[in-house]
Amino acid sequence: MELIELYLPLILLMLATGVVGGVMAGLMGIGGGIVIVPVLEFALGFLGVDPAIRMHVAVATSLATIIPTSISSARAHHARGAVDADLVKLWGLWILTGAALGAWLAAHVDSGGLSAVFAVVALFVAAKMILPLSEVRLAPKVPNGVLTPVLPGLIGGVSTMMGIGGGALSVTTLSFFSVPIHRAVGTAALFGLFIAVPGTIGFMVTGQFLGGGHVLPPGSVGFVNVIGFLIISPVTYLAAPLGVRIAHSLTQRQLRLIFGGFLLLAAGRMLYRTVLGG
Numbered sequence: 001m002e003l004i005e006l007y008l009p010l011i012l013l014m015l016a017t018g019v020v021g022g023v024m025a026g027l028m029g030i031g032g033g034i035v036i037v038p039v040l041e042f043a044l045g046f047l048g049v050d051p052a053i054r055m056h057v058a059v060a061t062s063l064a065t066i067i068p069t070s071i072s073s074a075r076a077h078h079a080r081g082a083v084d085a086d087l088v089k090l091w092g093l094w095i096l097t098g099a100a101l102g103a104w105l106a107a108h109v110d111s112g113g114l115s116a117v118f119a120v121v122a123l124f125v126a127a128k129m130i131l132p133l134s135e136v137r138l139a140p141k142v143p144n145g146v147l148t149p150v151l152p153g154l155i156g157g158v159s160t161m162m163g164i165g166g167g168a169l170s171v172t173t174l175s176f177f178s179v180p181i182h183r184a185v186g187t188a189a190l191f192g193l194f195i196a197v198p199g200t201i202g203f204m205v206t207g208q209f210l211g212g213g214h215v216l217p218p219g220s221v222g223f224v225n226v227i228g229f230l231i232i233s234p235v236t237y238l239a240a241p242l243g244v245r246i247a248h249s250l251t252q253r254q255l256r257l258i259f260g261g262f263l264l265l266a267a268g269r270m271l272y273r274t275v276l277g278g
């Protein structure tokens with residue numbers, strides 16, 4: 001009975017997180033990580049997980065849950081013709097490479113550092129979507145040349161360190177290069193899979209070499225907590241198509257405002273955590 005009383009609130013919280021994360025994944029082309037990371041970090045604190053590795057576990061587990069969510073969301077967007085195959089061919093390899101490097105780097109950054117990365121990047125993206133900057137265009141199309149690896153590499157690396165599927169950065173970047181918002185969202189959904197797979201594997205491996213007396217929560221493989229993955233993943237997978245239907249019923253301006261407002265809230269939560277250092 002005591003175990004039920006301890007874990008039931010956590011299970012219910014993770015189920016609710018899965019629903020919200022799945023809907024947001026389909027709605028905005030994100031893997032739900034921008035919801036899952038702060039909630040998981042809070043839940044792990046409730047269980048007494050070491051603050052020094054709490055953010056690492058939250059980020060790694062979030063990436064694992066993004067795998068099935070991205071598959072569900074990308075399939076639904078592809079059915080509506082919203083995934084740009086040419087762009088996937090151009091950026092896919094570099095996003096994969098950046099994600100793998102990001103997982104390695106995150107293992108060498110403290111928990112506060114990961115929270116700061118999450119907050120700063122999310123604030124920038126929120127400003128881009130909410131302010132008139134959302135209409136700014138840097139070029140009429142996505143650049144293809146010597147610098148091609150830079151943008152997707154950064155998106156993959158930074159997204160892995162944030163524990164997100166890259167939609168927040170991919171959608172923003174693609175909109176700078178005149179990609180229509182619905183096509184940007186649909187393509188970002190597939191990029192989430194390219195980020196989550198190498199990122200998850202990287203966190204599994206680097207978490208095996210944890211030193212300093214830190215103890216991972218039960219049911220973990222490296223930094224990835226399998227228990228959290230098993231609870232959240234099925235719910236996010238089932239909820240993602242609902243978000244897709246909502247996304248295609250909104251105007252571009254409405255979608256931008258929802259996207260930006262949600263990121264602003266998530267960024268504020270992580271910035272608060274970074275300042276307090278807890």
